[in-house]
Amino acid sequence: MSTVLYPGSFDPFHLGHLDVVEQAAELFGNVVVAVMHNPDKPSGILPTEQRVAIAAAACAHVPGVSVKAFPGLAVDAATAVGALCIVKGLRTSGDFEVEQQMAHTNLAVAGVRTVYVPCDPKFGHVSSRFIRDIAHHGGDVSSMVPSVVADALATVFPPRSK
Ligand code: PNS
Numbered sequence: 001m002s003t004v005l006y007p008g009s010f011d012p013f014h015l016g017h018l019d020v021v022e023q024a025a026e027l028f029g030n031v032v033v034a035v036m037h038n039p040d041k042p043s044g045i046l047p048t049e050q051r052v053a054i055a056a057a058a059c060a061h062v063p064g065v066s067v068k069a070f071p072g073l074a075v076d077a078a079t080a081v082g083a084l085c086i087v088k089g090l091r092t093s094g095d096f097e098v099e100q101q102m103a104h105t106n107l108a109v110a111g112v113r114t115v116y117v118p119c120d121p122k123f124g125h126v127s128s129r130f131i132r133d134i135a136h137h138g139g140d141v142s143s144m145v146p147s148v149v150a151d152a153l154a155t156v157f158p159p160r161s162k
Helices: 015-028 048-058 074-080 093-110 128-136 147-156
Strands: 002-008 029-035 065-069 085-090 114-118
Touching: 002 015, 002 074, 015 029, 015 085, 015 114, 029 048, 029 074, 048 065, 048 147, 074 085, 074 093, 085 093, 093 114, 128 147
Parallel strands: 002 029, 002 085, 029 065, 085 114
Antiparallel strands: none
């Protein structure tokens, strides 16, 4: 049994993320979900503490999973928790391009490896960016997020009346 770090901005945590957590927990035993800052996504819709709380609630049924916020670098968070490696989910070849560059950088600067988990194809279209956009306009995101996330988003962006 090993510990792995699953870093992301999780703004918000969605069903694709949950799928990666479930797969990583089955493969490695212990998963630390690290809520981190992505400099390419400066303005989050949910504050960090709320992202942690709802990711923790969404993962509560998965044994061996904990959720924490970390400042700074993913490699430092991985070292701090004694992670064997970083785990990332892949939906598309576009994800691969981005993740591969980060994986090579994290290996080069700190010797921290990355293992990829292919997402369940039924979540291949799910993205936090589109969820934010749809929720912002009062649309229905319930097919893409755990119910705890849908409830949190509904308090920030009241759903359109049907
Ligand atoms: O969910 P995201 O936004 O795709 O996650 C990206 C994230 C947060 C994992 C990435 O931006 C990151 O690792 N941020 C922490 C800072 C860091 O380690 N930067 C160097 C990356 S090579």
